[in-house]
Amino acid sequence: MSQPPTSPDTPGIALLEHVNINIDKQNRNESLRFYSELLNLPPDVRRVEHIEHLGERTVWFNLGPSQMHLPKGTTNQRVRGHLGMYVRDSKSMQQLKERFVSTPYFQSETTDGTHADQTAELVITGPGGNTFKFRVIDDLVSYESRGTQFSAGQSLLKDDETDEVKCLYGKNPSAVEVIGLECVHFIVPKGAAHRIGAFYNHVFGAETMSMGDGATQVAINWDGRMQQSLIFSEVSDSLPDYDGHHIAIYLGNGPEGYEKAYNNVEGLNLVWINPRFSDKVSTLETAKSERQFRFKNIVDIDTGETIYELEHEVRCSTHPSNSSRM
Numbered sequence: 001m002s003q004p005p006t007s008p009d010t011p012g013i014a015l016l017e018h019v020n021i022n023i024d025k026q027n028r029n030e031s032l033r034f035y036s037e038l039l040n041l042p043p044d045v046r047r048v049e050h051i052e053h054l055g056e057r058t059v060w061f062n063l064g065p066s067q068m069h070l071p072k073g074t075t076n077q078r079v080r081g082h083l084g085m086y087v088r089d090s091k092s093m094q095q096l097k098e099r100f101v102s103t104p105y106f107q108s109e110t111t112d113g114t115h116a117d118q119t120a121e122l123v124i125t126g127p128g129g130n131t132f133k134f135r136v137i138d139d140l141v142s143y144e145s146r147g148t149q150f151s152a153g154q155s156l157l158k159d160d161e162t163d164e165v166k167c168l169y170g171k172n173p174s175a176v177e178v179i180g181l182e183c184v185h186f187i188v189p190k191g192a193a194h195r196i197g198a199f200y201n202h203v204f205g206a207e208t209m210s211m212g213d214g215a216t217q218v219a220i221n222w223d224g225r226m227q228q229s230l231i232f233s234e235v236s237d238s239l240p241d242y243d244g245h246h247i248a249i250y251l252g253n254g255p256e257g258y259e260k261a262y263n264n265v266e267g268l269n270l271v272w273i274n275p276r277f278s279d280k281v282s283t284l285e286t287a288k289s290e291r292q293f294r295f296k297n298i299v300d301i302d303t304g305e306t307i308y309e310l311e312h313e314v315r316c317s318t319h320p321s322n323s324s325r326m
Ligand SMILES: [Fe+2]
Pocket: 018, 020, 069, 246, 247, 248, 313
């Protein structure tokens, strides 16, 4: 990493909490089958009644401590790149592959170099053209401790008499294969990656690392237990237009770090209101009361030039939806 860990006045990014992709109503059945049956993602019980209305109402699917948010849209939105996801173990990877292998979503698999019968990476392209890459998480113990914490609140269904966990987010927790969001990998224009890294470092105090070949990784650590990242990788081809998908991140260092990040974004004139959502933050006071704010443009911190469009929903660790507080 090119920069030291977070300092008292720079929060760092604690969690990549959700990726928001609109679902076209015309694709609702296909999308429902993809996310609920094939990926087997458990819905957040706070929106579970929306499942039958995917494409008309927003559905949240859990990915361990993170989520996919799938609201209604006029088109299927597509991340320009791919999403990396953690799978519980090699047995789960096999189950996932077997569900997908005879579907049109299956793209490829890479087998383990030492175990030819085990899948190291599974590549799937779902409805709307979003690509997902799956690999087995290295440290399941870390996930389990997080998962228990996350499930301690309203998303956990227990037997009233025995207090036994009956159901996690509507599904048997041990039957869920995909347990985390590892990364979102964005393709960006030539010459952009290192400048995007400088932006995240300047605004959030995030650690960044050059991956070579015009790619920069922005590190995200949730209490150091589940490693996540944003990756920006340069391509020569022209990019598809930005279609409005967004990501949500939680910052570290509590309200102090959050306020610092807000001031950094405001100092670059980037604070932005998305008219679609109820949070209308344009001042530090409203940023404090909402405990989140938004910006859409990533800029060169020296020139102010817009390098990349990507809406960010930036949340304070005290935000009521923070899964670590449930
Ligand atoms: Fe969001």
